[in-house]
Amino acid sequence: MKIALLSYSTKPRGGVVHTLALAEALAAAGEDVTVWSLGRGGDPGFFREVNPDVRVRIVPFPDGPEGETVGERILRSIATLREAFDPSPYDIVHAQDCISANAAGRCIRTVHHLDHFTTPELAACHERAIVEPFAHICVSRSVADELAAGWDLKAEVIPNGVAYERFAATDTAARTAWRTRLGRYVLTVGGIEPRKGSLDLLEAYALLRTGHPGVRLVIAGGETLFDYRAYRTRWETRASELGVEPVVLGPVPDDELPALVAAADAFAFPSLKEGFGLAAMEALAAGVPLIVRDLPVLHEVFEPAARFGATPETLAHELGQALTQNDPTRQTAGRELAARHTWDTAAQRHVDFYRSLN
Structure with missing residues (x-):
């Protein structure tokens, strides 16, 4: 089969990581795969090298005029x-997201998670990208159930894979380098934004420090299409009020990320909306204790390998437990869970689904 996978960005977001890993696994299975994406800000390629068996088509997408709104950027993205x-x-x-689904025309759509937008153009993009595709895939049963309840649509459930060996077998020297630089730390990946629960994590960290004053909060990632400057300002103001100084790394080079994850004392994943949690699954592959938001989808994906918290107080408590209690049962369960989620399996299930539609 000749397969086109479409993404809205070349930056290291979860959906983009998914797209590239799926494309490479499909190509390894003998399929003819091309990945199409917008190259935002002059990007000539993706955030990492892509296996040469996968064709890559980057559509130039220069920065817009000064004062361009999010809605205008969405419409320009679709049109380009x-x-x-x-x-x-x-x-x-x-298509892997609402922008590429709106651009593609007749397509299959993976719904990674469902959002509620207030920007009119983005809300319309989100709705069209659900109702217009002729077939749907979800990365968890919980999201598929949301799709059925809200839109009466049936989706095939195909969980993400994870690059298990990449995170399970990291270089000792690289891990030591991060520990030397950062000391003991709780890590989160995904940047500072509302959906990631960043303010709640900040509050949890302030509570955690009362019993663990030497532990730092480290935040990696953060590339996004949306403008979260107002939320980031609120976050920075609250950090100052709480007297805490998290380490904000921003985007981390792809080859440095596994060691950063593996060197962490705990991984925090307090997202308010998720479809799967690929970064959290990578942490389990690395053997790092995982604390996630108490959401049905995250129970579905991470039980019994994670700890769960619904509020800053319970997140702080579970983080403290993870920092002080050696829990080999959970660690083993986490590694085994991550190892079961292979991209080869995900790719074969995609191929089977594609063929079922013919």
């Missing part, structure tokens, strides 16, 4: 990708 993409050579057109 739509103008460049020709679906006719492909047997399968598979």
